[in-house]
Amino acid sequence: MNKDQLDIKLIALDMDGTLLNEVHKVSEANREAIRQAEAKGVKVVLSTGRSLATCKEYAVSLQLSSYLVTVNGAEVWGPDGELVARNPVSIPLMKWMHDLSTEHKTKFWAISTNGVFREKMPDDFDQREWLKFGFDIPNDEIRAAILALLKEKGELEVSNSSPTNIEVNSVGINKAAALNQVCDLLSIKMENVMAVGDSLNDILMIKEAGLGIAMGNAQDVVKEAADWVTAPNTEDGVAKAIQKWVL
Secondary structure: OOOOOOOOOEEEEHHHHHEEEEOOOOOOOHHHHHHHHHHHHOOOEEOOOOOOOHHHHHHHHHOOOEEEHHHHHHHEEOOOOEEEEEOOHHHHHHHHHHHHHOOOEEEEEEEEEEEEEOOOOOOOHOOOEEEEEEOHHEEEHHHHHHHHHHHOOOOEEEEEEOOOOEEEEEOOHHHHHHHHHHHHHOOOOOHEEEEEOHHHHHHHHHOOOOOEOOOOOOOHHHHHHHHHHHOOOHHHHHHHHHHHHOO
């Protein structure tokens, strides 16, 4: 396939390590490139591991007109702020992962439909709907051991958003699956998508998109899966990719 003849109609952007710089801001260059892409009629979709509460303000400030993929695809939000899809993790699996974290003395965070909890679960744990569990494990051996247990379970989608963490969703729930759903809603194909990311939770969307782009600061395995590698997130890598392939 000749990448020069791509017809990009949708740009899917990861946030942390991709769209956002080291101080979690959108650079002027990235902002301007997104504005130009939208002006050209190309949809820009944030596709993030974050919850709606922690990414909505970015979408608003960028004046994005389209969908939002949040919590690694556990939720998809529509152009008018309506919930389009939600894919929770069962309470027993969440409890099992929390027990794993306690047993191995790791830091953790958990995202429910109405809150993000770090290092302590809420008292009404059983009454909530959960979307994701995350482990933060600097120790390589402990991380490898937990990773093996999670994969062995067979009921979980396991990825990361940095080399030292593990992110867990329900099996089959990922950014690529959510973007496929968004494409259906917009009547476009995944071959019309340019996806940009830096971590394991981006790898499937990078592989399935017509054009998959890894950040210069991406994990090596993500770079290997990509069609092209742009500059790092600290050097307007998103803007450079949009300029080259869309504008």
